[in-house]
Amino acid sequence: MAASFLLAAQPSPELAARLQTFRAAHHLKDAAAVPHITVKARSGLPPELDWQETLRGVVARHAPLPLSIGGPRQFGNDTALYLMVSSPEAVRLHLALLEALKPARFFGYEGPGLTLHLSLALKRRDVDLPGVLTAARTEFADLERAPLTFTARSITVMRKPGPGGVYAPLEDWPLLG
Template sequence: MQHFIGVVPPEDFKAKVIHFQKKWSGNTITEVVEPHITLKAQGGLTPDRKWLDQVKEACWRTNPFRVQLGGPAFFGEDVLYLSIRSEKIYDLHKQMVQIAEPTSKQVDDYFELKHFVPHLTLAKTTYGLSKEDLVDMAEAGDKEFRPFPAFEVDQVRVYKEGRANTYTKLEDLPLGSIPRMQS
């Protein structure tokens, strides 16, 4: 079972992204995972979850911060995403990588640390769309999401893999505060 850690946009924007993604028939990304900004990819996040307590502590020590969404962009010709601007997300990403201790190959394979580009994926060719579809989707996305919103990040979400290549919420971790113990 694999895991990754992400930031989920506010519910209203998340719903808008899903609605937009579903306008392209054959776009199966909505069956794989909800819209999110990957904070820490799978590398080093072992099935035993020994890293989870340290991740929680890092979240508690991190104050909430803002991210600014930006225009559509591409990784090569096969991945379309909305860009993200936020200095704080880089700091939290680095902490998560240090906790997970991925191999240098995993860091390279998952584009982490110096290769990290925060983004919110809209579509991939591996999820049913053509390269031409992605170009059309980028043009439509620039109109659909403009003006690009900013939002406050006050928690991160740990995802677990259920069925092969399908991810769901495992746990939400608050930023900047130690959760109260249940009595």
């Protein structure tokens, strides 16, 4: 299988380090090893990279993204644990990227109902998601009480080399201003 790509906002270095420490303590090894907030999933982003110029232009015309990071949650389909992310501006950017790209098919979770999130753990055979969620509620209780806010000033193109790989930063595209 070919490489896959996504576009993401990056958390602050302090929060990224905190997430990585938590993941290491719980032996979590999956595609979300590098903390990121996806604003455009891999659908419609083929390895030929012919989409880059168009989407770079959309990003360049979009204002920086105020983001608020809250406490841990589990997706209803039990596929992942995550920290809540709130940002109407990031959802607007997501919709603008979809509109510019016009993918023939996209994931059901894309579109106006996008749930922004910062992944903590993906469901794997050797991962006890309920146990990890309990630990996450303790570790990130402060974010439940008082969400962390910051502004993303760029979008990162991330690449996963193939199955079993990790999404890693490839390049940053600055947002307007």
